[in-house]
Amino acid sequence: MNLNNLKPAPGSVKTRKRIGRGPGSGLGGTSTRGHKGAKSRSGYSKRRGFEGGQMPLQRRLPKFGFTNINRVEYKAINLDILQTLAESKSYKVINRDVLVQAGFISASQKVKILAKGSLSANLHVVADAFSAAAVKAIEAAGGKAQLVSEFTAPPQKEENKAIEE
Numbered sequence: 001m002n003l004n005n006l007k008p009a010p011g012s013v014k015t016r017k018r019i020g021r022g023p024g025s026g027l028g029g030t031s032t033r034g035h036k037g038a039k040s041r042s043g044y045s046k047r048r049g050f051e052g053g054q055m056p057l058q059r060r061l062p063k064f065g066f067t068n069i070n071r072v073e074y075k076a077i078n079l080d081i082l083q084t085l086a087e088s089k090s091y092k093v094i095n096r097d098v099l100v101q102a103g104f105i106s107a108s109q110k111v112k113i114l115a116k117g118s119l120s121a122n123l124h125v126v127a128d129a130f131s132a133a134a135v136k137a138i139e140a141a142g143g144k145a146q147l148v149s150e151f152t153a154p155p156q157k158e159e160n161k162a163i164e165e
Contacts, residue, residue, distance in 0.1 A: 074129055075109040079137055080117025082125065095126040096148070113138075113145070 020031035033040040049056045081104060085091055091098055099105045113125060115133035122142040130138075135145045 072110065074112035075105045076114050077104060077111055077127070078114050078116035079119040079134060082113070082123060083117065083119050083121055086121035086123055091123070093124045093126065119143075 017027060018025060019027045022028045030040065038044050049058055051057070077099065082094055085094060085098065085102060089102075096105070096107075096111060099111060100107050105111060110128040112129040112131070113127045113134045114131050115137050119137050119141045123138065124144045124146065125138055126146050126148055128148050130145050130147070138145045
């Protein structure tokens with residue numbers, strides 16, 4: 001085998017149809033597009049949902065419902081997940097950063113703590129929302145449930161403030 005006698009396998013390469021190159025080719029005239037209509041014209045592209053002039057499905061069906069622009073989506077995290085985090089990594093404070101690092105939520109999601117499961121670890125939990133039963137369970141275990149809006153970051157040192165100003 002040399003470079004000068006390489007060729008493709010038999011039947012693997014076919015010649016292209018040369019459409020619209022006169023009647024002698026057998027593919028002239030209408031160029032395999034049939035007679036008349038939008039599909040025979042140049043520049044035709046079918047719109048999504050087009051049903052050939054028949055009233056399309058999305059216009060036959062009635063509108064219903066609405067989207068509440070004030071809705072807040074929360075990712076539900078149960079007490080049993082907090083318990084497994086406390087046991088595996090021995091966390092004392094569980095907040096959004098811990099849950100993102102553990103892979104339970106993405107950084108942009110809000111968190112709501114729900115009361116499914118049991119909690120025996122003494123934890124300080126910081127979240128966007130809590131169910132009433134979850135707050136009772138966290139406080140019964142000796143922990144603290146705190147909303148993100150109430151949580152304040154630890155105070156910065158005096159030196160850092162002076163540098164920023």
